[in-house]
Amino acid sequence: MIGMLIWKPHLGTLANSLIILLLMGWLCLLWYRYRSRYTTRKTTLLLAPKVLFTILALIALMDPAWRNAKPTDDSQKVAVISDISTSMDVEDDGSATRARRATSTMDDIQAGLKGIASVERYRFDVDILGGEDDPAEGTRKTDLGKTVVSLSEKPDLSDCKAAVLVTDGGDEIIRSERHGAVPIYILGVGTDPSTWDDLEISNTDIPEEVELDTPFKVAADIVVHSASEAFARKAEDIEVQIEKRVDGQYEQLGAMTVDPGKNNGRVEFDLPAEKTEGVYHYRLSVKGVDGEMTALNNTRDFEVDIREKSITVLLYGNMLDWNFAMLKREFSDDATIKLTSVYRKNAEVVLIDGARQEGDAVFSSGFPGDEEVLKLYTCIVLGSFPAEFIGPAALEALRKYVEGGGNLVMLGGPKSFDKGGYYGTAIAPLIPWKESRDARGISAGQFPVIVPPEGAGHGLSSATAAILDGVTAPVFYSVNKVGERRSGALSLMNASVGSEIVPIVALQSYGKGQTLGVATDTLWRWGRMDGDISSAAHQFWRDSIRYLAGEIEGGRFLTVQWDRKRYRPSEEGHAEIGVVGRYAEGEVHLKGTVEHAGTTQDLSIVLKDGNDFQTEVFFTDRGDYTIKLEATLAGEPLDSYERVIRVGSNVSEGADLAVDHPFLENLAARSGGYYQREADTEQLIQRLKAMLMTSADPHDTPLVREPDLFGLLPIYILLVMGVLLWEWILRRRMNIV
The missing domain is CATH 3.40.50.880 (Class I glutamine amidotransferase (GATase) domain)
Structure with a gap:
């Protein structure tokens, strides 16, 4: 609690000084007047009420207030958002699922902030869910990037003092480029993999695009986490298979047995060439072992875009x-x-x-x-x-x-x-x-x-x-x-x-x-x-x-180079645009648009040097983004460029169950918040308290107008009335009219 007395005078310094001098002069005149008629004792008794009244008048003039910076439940709020993706259903500590521990943690946070801030609970998977939204049926995926974007877009969240994400972090690292004004505190839920008995498909090498009529390879490491020797013995030989989805059903393309203790459990499959273009769905899976923690990371679903590149x-x-x-x-x-x-x-x-x-x-x-x-x-x-x-x-x-x-x-x-x-x-x-x-x-x-x-x-x-x-x-x-x-x-x-x-x-x-x-x-x-x-x-x-043949990006005069091949929600694409030819600086003009989900926005294109430009595109959501550029010279079309960028994830839910602590710590720090592991929940609560105490809006209580006595009259008015009553009694006893 932080409190202090402040003054809010109604008049300026010069006017206040003149009034104080006049009141002091008036009291001096009264002293000499009473002293000429009465004894010193009577003079003092008669003058005392007037001195007190003068002091009360000066207090009213200066209007003191008590400034209290202690937050209250209704003065600020904190959003606590729990991850409800399928990976949170894993019981990785041997007694409770991550989701159940997350709920308990949310209870602790709400109790710890009682009296300081109101706590509003939310849920998220691929986005923050509303109070009446039902989670998706079946496998619930995680989209941490979209969730971060939503924190600054949803009106009921943007006015929070802080947002707390209780999550296992999802299955892939995102480069979240933009954060709202709300600091993000993250609590990582998940135990150390060394305590698990579990199989995992890891370090996959899967092509995103393959040329038509071209065979390709798919490779991965089969990793065994073995907290017990008994499980390690069971997992010495693991059956691995790869399948292709045909008419809604998976058909086996190959299978092998691998020893995870040799060559990092590396497996490689040679897949046949496809004869027609399209997006093909495959599944890499391992046969489960009795006693393993979960089968969620035993399967890796993936897509391969087969294109006519020849x-x-x-x-x-x-x-x-x-x-x-x-x-x-x-x-x-x-x-x-x-x-x-x-x-x-x-x-x-x-x-x-x-x-x-x-x-x-x-x-x-x-x-x-x-x-x-x-x-x-x-x-x-x-x-x-x-x-x-x-x-x-x-x-x-x-x-x-x-x-x-x-x-x-x-x-x-x-x-x-x-x-x-x-x-x-x-x-x-x-x-x-x-x-x-x-x-x-x-x-x-x-x-x-x-x-x-x-x-x-x-x-x-x-x-x-x-x-x-x-x-x-x-x-x-x-x-x-x-x-x-x-x-x-x-x-x-x-x-x-x-x-x-x-x-x-x-x-x-x-x-x-x-x-x-x-x-x-x-x-x-x-x-x-x-x-x-x-x-x-x-x-x-x-x-x-x-x-x-159009395989190199750009046009006749435009060359475009993107900083990445794939993007995810909350990430930002950076493009370097070059104009080929000898033109004076500023002679060539570029304009561009980005279209997504039926909405078109203009691109901000910045001239770097000469005829080199750059632009940025912020991807807020999953889906296809169509980028269009047009170059003009003296008002006439010079060249154009168009590209469709697919934004999203190609990783199965639960593919990587280990909590990536450095990634989550970096994500929280870049938003102005902090990261703690679930074992350190109390430290997170203390950090939240410290932030809320220092950021609370001050509340001033006027001492002249408030507080009331029994809800009837302000105490100040009662004091003035008491002084007047005191003087009246003195005058009656001294027989002074």
Whole structure:
């Protein structure tokens, strides 16, 4: 209890001083007046009531109050929120479940704060439940992140002095970025695993995404917690199986027996490739052992997103030259690329190799003039040969293919671009360079590589540029001396040719598609050299095909890099946004939105430096968030970006029953609260009391107007009346009128 006397004068300092001086002067005048008539004793008796009345008047003028900072039940409240997820049903101390111990703890907290604050009880699993909300049936999951967010969103909780979470912490660590004004105190409920007799599936290695038609592995450690030797002997050989859900029923895919005491109980399953896209559900489980604490962590349910990640590529050439042959090998070795290569064995025979597509037989008669056949491929790569080998109808079909969203790569060589006669055909607008006035075909030599800023920052070439940056004086061994770059094209790699800087690798959009021009036929030579440059050609072709196919995030001018692949509620996603090209600072404008659950909000995009931006997205709830960005230059659209981020957990309830004390301690500290283990409940109560005492709002009790005597009149009024009565009695006894 903290109390003190304070004064609340109704007038200012000068006015109060004048009134006090006047009253003192009045008392002095009365003294001299009475003294001239009466003895000193009578004068003192007559003056005493007036002195007391003057003192009471001054007290009323100064209006004293007693300030009391002791909190009361109705002056502040504390929310105590108990975890009711399924993991709280575990009886890990041998006598009571975590939920029952949590209820007992809540009783202790309420009793300990009696007279200081009112305690309001709540429950949570994936969110804070209302008073009339019923828990979910079956397995109740934990979402600690969403619960933290709700503390600042729910009106009946935001005015609490503190919130106490009584929980075992859930099954995974969250990076809760934002906290409300309410400090969070956390009480961790759960005993030490060394006291358990239990089996656990731990340290899982499960892919979130797998390519269609690609086998994959699932691995995990089978951990035994054995407080007794008898249980340890029972758990020497554990049966493990993996199942797949088909039409609502689980079917076994594999099984094995493992000794948890060897190789950390590590198990690995090779799962077969899936033939259709979609989200597949699997279950990894161990057979229970008699006497174990719970079977909740004997099962791990998980999902794998099977996607069509393969990229269909057509490599079309004339004869099998070195550049064509090496590129054919490069694409064939890439598991993501489904390559169909078409070339002439001789003047009469056309070979079609690799992954065949339905309808590709028409290539045996030459390049088809049917745009629909070309749409079988994500990307078409043209070798070096004269345009007349394709024909006008086929070239027009190729133009329409790119315009409709296809991707074209044009390779350099002796019969490419100008020398191939392509500027007089329908695909001339697709070429990233203007027609050269000095067409020379291919020139051999050593031409220093120059990576411009837009190439170093572009998603297609940034990784290659980083490799070349560590290479001493990289060179091209041949170049096509092409014309000037078109105004809409990007130069990603240049070469120094004599006194000129020639764009060798250029990217240009056309309609909905793109064209990549590579004005050299010797990139393959980098792969046969020693040092870091040996990986540059592989990196370039790998990233080029993936970028054209849309596998690398970003667009033509925008590159977007997120700080994480997966997010959970209460976490914040940070994106670094780059604008490729040479633009003055502030010339390019970005705007963006985030859409979730039917609600769209604008993104705050901040300019960092030059043409580099950053944005943040706070994920409040589970579900899909659609991020859209749009870049404009001088009011005209420059590029756009869209991505769907799935927010949520992929961990089974009860997968990790051990309480993560450091994580919970950090979570509480970042909100301004404290963390204690369940054995230290009394310490938590004392911390709450200290906080409530210091943060309680002061209460002032006016001493003039209050308190009342028997609820009738204020004591001050009674004192004034008593003084007046005293003076009247004195005057009557002294016969003074």
